[in-house]
Amino acid sequence: MTILRLLGFVIILLFPIYVGATHVFYHNFTGYTLTGHPGETAQLKQFNALIVRDGRVVAVGQQQQLEAAFPHWTKRRKDLEGNYLLPGLIDAHGHVLGLGQTLQQVDLRNATSEQHAAQLVADYAKAQPDFPWVVGRGWNQELWDSRQFPTAASLQELVQDRPIYLSRVDGHAAWVNHKALELAGITAATLDPEGGEIIRDEQGEPTGVLIDNAMQLVAQHIPPLTQAQQQVALQQAMIHLVQQGITGVHDAGIEATTLAAYQELAARDQLPLRIYGMLAATEPQLPELLAAGPYHTADDKLTVRSVKIYGDGALGSRGAALLAPYHDAPHQQGLMVTSPERIQQLLQLIIAHGFQVNTHAIGDRANRVVLDAYEQTFAQMGGRHLRHRIEHAQIVHPDDIPRFKALDIIASMQPTHATSDMNMAEDRLGTARIQGAYAWQTFTQQGTIVAAGSDFPVEYANPFFGLHAAVTRQDRNNQPDDGWYAHESLTLPQALRAFTLDAAYAAGQEQQLGSLEPGKWADFIVLDQDPFAQAKTQLWHNNVLATVVAGHVVYQANQ
Template identity: 65%
Template structure:
């Protein structure tokens, strides 16, 4: 671990900043930030004083020295009582609307079985009077009987109201018979391209729909108007601020969602910064691209990227693989967007100067994405746009180095590895694990890894992600020694992936991602020093306060 003391070499600009009534000196804490360039050349600096002026960092360094340099009767001083200060966490891949919806719907993440999930749904339905019963979070891989659920268990209790329950990864849904009826799904319904209607031995729909087949039900759900978006996003903002997240790369935003973001930004009602990726499935995408990138003066909202889906997810066997699934020899997964359509999207998006962030989980999907980037560089260009592959979860070993060759950022989610460890080998077999969840391999070859959580697929708490990145273990410290531990990150690498390198992945490293002079003063106060605790306890970090542009957007209530 490289920690460069800033007691002598203070990281501030005396020319640009002088103390006045708007300056605040934070002192008596242990502070850490990555500084300088991104990637492996960044340096981790330690400091115990921070001066904030007009929402930006004026200086970091030795608190006593800073107090003298910025001496003023009106210089506010805040004693942080020996706690720890880190740059605000940037989650490089989350779903804001999905998180807000999750907070308003039945949460099935902790369901231990199909029956347990049904009981939670029934209990929720008794308190919710909506037309539909909607929820998310079930995961059959966490059940003793690791099989997809069926309509029968829901129909036993809920027949008069349609029920729609999205799998934890968002790539499968579970419906009761009423929902299937409204969607017009019968034994004769053909699975759409890029999707699958799961059927029983008699050819009857079981109630589980994979990827593009989900739209058959979702198009029947109640309309999500602007007010719905506003309530969901507000709930998500509050939740994330309480967890120390000061910025989110929102992976897939439609026109309604974008309009609400712009409304909230204009009203100065965005406590967390959003780097929004336009959804490639948005019908008005060409018009939104033609309108050009969006960046508010306060950097609360930035829009200059597009999210494209290539395949589904590993848990629902929708991830597109080069060879068949190890536990399903007749299945190679699904392509949600066909290669030709992906190529068309590249040709549409890149000339407008928008970054492309392409979802790819399986090795076939990752290869297709890399091939399309390589081809685009030869035709429409765009190498300078910092394109990303979202998830980069299972990559063929032959393709790992292509990320570096093509300057493609790997946007990865550490908790996916610890959540998937009980099924990934079943899906892939041991041989394909060589290129799976390969964080350290990417880092060693110079690929920028931007870390996120993929909330609400995973829990949004960023310290669950830091812990998973460093230990390759779940929060029960399993498996012993870590799961494919050679791919673990160091703590410094993990912190960088959630701060400075995440900012780089959005083209924002000049204004966000570290506590350096001139950047926005986005920082958090923790009850523990991650560099001083056992790695097994990293996930227990408790956020005491979250600051965005120098103002507290969350403070833990005093007991």
């Protein structure tokens, strides 16, 4: 008998239709949830029975106790056959539309060299002859033997008839071909835009790599997706996410058109998970969207009451803004893609409308600039209660880490970034600055709320990759043996809290989501292995058998 039949629900395509009684008694499983207030006072609770009514948790505990306390509500039983249950996992920083587009485009994350990546692009172009542009994502020169940026020449050898635009894995650089450069009018005479860089050869000619704000010189020529196309991409991404056990996403930087696509899907009851949308600070309609006030659906499927500001670039492309030059490139110090003055203006605008501010900051200079801006704004106009965040907080000067706690700033961090970056991070920073990098345990110990995510499609969306990275500081080959700066690893309860209760807190939703407690939505996942009994090096092998949102099955594994 399948888990789907056991749970008593039916799925048509992706979206479920609720049938049967309004209350269900789940039993014969081992479950774990954090309980109580977010942060270090939260307690891990183990249980083996759960009562759900009308999509919300009525009671959670031991089977005999619930049977005695709720004799009329335990007759309609759903046997989970000895499997394991966790609260639905929340990814506190992802890009849903970007994931949907990545699923449709050429994926270069597994490319082993520039030549391999170019061949993957050529194969994709041949398979998609009607696409006017060849678009893809995922290349990472740090994984290639050369460790050098690619060039337009290698693309030109294989594809000459169409422009090509390929985002780096972190989304902070683009690799383009000669046709794309020509279309954008980029030549040796083209000036670098503020907050961006056109990589050039020794003769001053563009090589085909554009950093941060320079990417827009070409990207603006790519035909935008229609709202219908965005809806398709969002749906494809959400199908993928619930298969991973993700029941909620904080979508980091959505435009007005994407918000409209989400609203249409919500009106049709076609959101299988919960979206906490951050409006993009670069959206031209931002003032009008802020004036309209927060947006929230009654079922908590779609909430928009925050804004994402873009501070600096990324470490891999040397766009992260550093206080001192890069250790492996002494002439470079990174880029602020939004000026400190503009960040200050945006904070005042956004906070005045009662919206939370979530600011991207990777380098230590960017983190200091953003902390300074928060501190100044709070002194001028208040607004600290809105639970503002720094997204990534990857490299923070040790003097600035305590300021997160002093200013009540949430650290929204992505564990797999550390294990993906460890092959180049110390080259970029040197041994001294690495001490303030990816400092999850230091933040946790000082009482800062850490909300965990993946930054998909920069990283894979699978949250068990994140849990594994958080507790081991190892890659999925279990390297290095003792973990990379393992003193900053989290315990499994801490990591689970960062992906559930504390992630919900970071969206102001801890009263509705993030744990299985009475009155909260019944969002949970069923697993085939016990994460608290597994060797921590095996955490990423866990398989999701079913994903349930508000009591509805939105994913059922093939049995």
